[in-house]
Amino acid sequence: MNYEVKAVETLRIVARNKPLVHHITNIVVANDTANLTLGLGALPVMADAVEEVEEMTASAKALILNIGTLSGESIEAMMRAGRSAAAHNVPIVLDPVGAGATKLRTETALRILEELPVTVVRGNRGEIGALVGSGQVRGVEAVGDEDPRDVARRFFERFGVVTAVTGVFDVIVGKNKVFEVHNGHPLLARITGSGCMATTAVGVFLTTGEDPALQTALALGSYGVAAERAAKHEPGPGTFRSKLLDEAAALLTKGVDGIDIREVED
């Protein structure tokens, strides 16, 4: 498959349809993920009041559940939004931020996976590992040295959900299908929310309704290409953050030359 052509095709469909992407997310990355959603051509909405999430999700084309700053109320909002997504065939992307760091985060992520038809989970090696009984995190960062391919495979086997483990390279495990994505830049690890933004990119790409594993690989590859371009001339992390949004917004025009997705042996 020509991934470059396919990624640009997705970006074109998104830009034409301007699908709504409903986020229930955290106070740290709300602004950045909203801007990334706009940059990729979709429309963001952040809404987490229990009274309105079902209605909001019903008009969305993707729902992103990000557990970065939980509260009792936001957990209830996530469950309600998720049930609404299930009823309206809206794909759900789970970002288990900091799973493994506290019992609340681990249990909330597991509860979402058990009670809701999650389409894709995206996390780092530590977070995804923590949900299958391994994994080491410090706050929201992965530590330790597990192989991300093993982690992703175990997670997929356990939950049957398309699994994306992002890091130095990204691994996506779906049904009969494993992708690796070799894009991105070390500067991503120097800004907060780069993982959450990757999750948002996945949500945007899922709005087309096509194969989730492939769309996840395309999303992560495209986002990684934007990061590579933003990192030209070695900016500091503050400048990189602005440029990342610039380059994400330019992907449709510039194309995603350099996207490096490899379908590997299952």
Place this chain on the structure above:
Amino acid sequence: MNYEVKAVETLRIVARNKPLVHHITNIVVANDTANLTLGLGALPVMADAVEEVEEMTASAKALILNIGTLSGESIEAMMRAGRSAAAHNVPIVLDPVGAGATKLRTETALRILEELPVTVVRGNRGEIGALVGSGQVRGVEAVGDEDPRDVARRFFERFGVVTAVTGVFDVIVGKNKVFEVHNGHPLLARITGSGCMATTAVGVFLTTGEDPALQTALALGSYGVAAERAAKHEPGPGTFRSKLLDEAAALLTKGVDGIDIREVED
């Protein structure tokens, strides 16, 4: 009237008095709107605990109620702050973010309009339209093709509140007075919070206590001029966002040459 002179005069008064602008706002734009408030010479404070909002509003010169991420508690905080504003003659600006997208947002905006002496409402065509029974929104964006002039007029007739509908051009309807503002740039639609920042600009300009419709036009015109300058050399949206704050902060020094406010037939 020489709008250019009048806008700069307002900015000078603001810079001299450093009025406090109390925001009850959402997690997406809190940082950007605080920075814009500072850029325009005023002092921002974000406070939404029900225990403190009355006291905070009492020492403010404008109160901004932004319903972008509501909760049961923030609604109660808005009502309390609004009553305090009424008691202390503090102008209230309502930003009905996403009205029309959910019942909660529509009803909360209507409740605020009914129970509080709102001075100015600022929204896009879809949001303002939704509150008078028309209007189409997708999340927090306007869709459809209503004429913003009709929407603003109907809203003013229904609620008797100075009404600003912003978009490709802005319409402000007040008592016996209609302004159009032809400033701004398409890049504003590529960043999140550009509407919320417009609302903040209005709040800052209202702190002088002068005619609300005129001050709203001056605020939107000045903000639009800053956007035009920030858009020079076609930056991407991430860079544009930073430059918008730069240019807003430079308005007092550079002046607002190019401000295009037209008083039109009522």
Place this chain on the structure above:
Amino acid sequence: MNYEVKAVETLRIVARNKPLVHHITNIVVANDTANLTLGLGALPVMADAVEEVEEMTASAKALILNIGTLSGESIEAMMRAGRSAAAHNVPIVLDPVGAGATKLRTETALRILEELPVTVVRGNRGEIGALVGSGQVRGVEAVGDEDPRDVARRFFERFGVVTAVTGVFDVIVGKNKVFEVHNGHPLLARITGSGCMATTAVGVFLTTGEDPALQTALALGSYGVAAERAAKHEPGPGTFRSKLLDEAAALLTKGVDGIDIREVED
């Protein structure tokens, strides 16, 4: 003491150990303070659910309590996190944002000081003054003209906590020790969260476990040097904000040449 060498040594230790810095903070500055934490080499986590804060703090090397946007629940979270910090010897930094502006803020700051073993408090002249019965604030900004040295001394005498009053210059009062820091730039006052970021820098420097007054001076000096460098070529505040993060992240490489810390007569 060679403060330059000592500051770089701290930055090196931080970069090597990547300590977790747990913030319970406000919606305005969560992103900026997380990015600054990363820039200085540590790992940020923002978590304020009462169910998880004790656990999160237990694995952190510093706890930052920032009262910028309080709620009933976040106050309870701060008390629980603080008790966990006490039990695990995690230093606590208090940022009493807007103390003096409302009774809730003043009383919450005082409650934290009374019930928790705060290591360092960092605020502006108005906030710190308000907690010892003087001080004037407008929202979260200091007004009035008290001498920050008097304010800091009185606070230290009253609470016995290392006290940092930041402003045109910074004063740090500890046991038998008073420092002044003459770094920074007026542009810091033109962006929101510059005080909160200073507090974060203090938290990061405290993770080494060394003398809190000295580490606070080193943190504020280093942060001030980054601000001076970011202000080169007189950027607007939006651009300055990005460059501040760039320069903070470059401190370990560039060193902190120009750090101006003076130990003054007690």
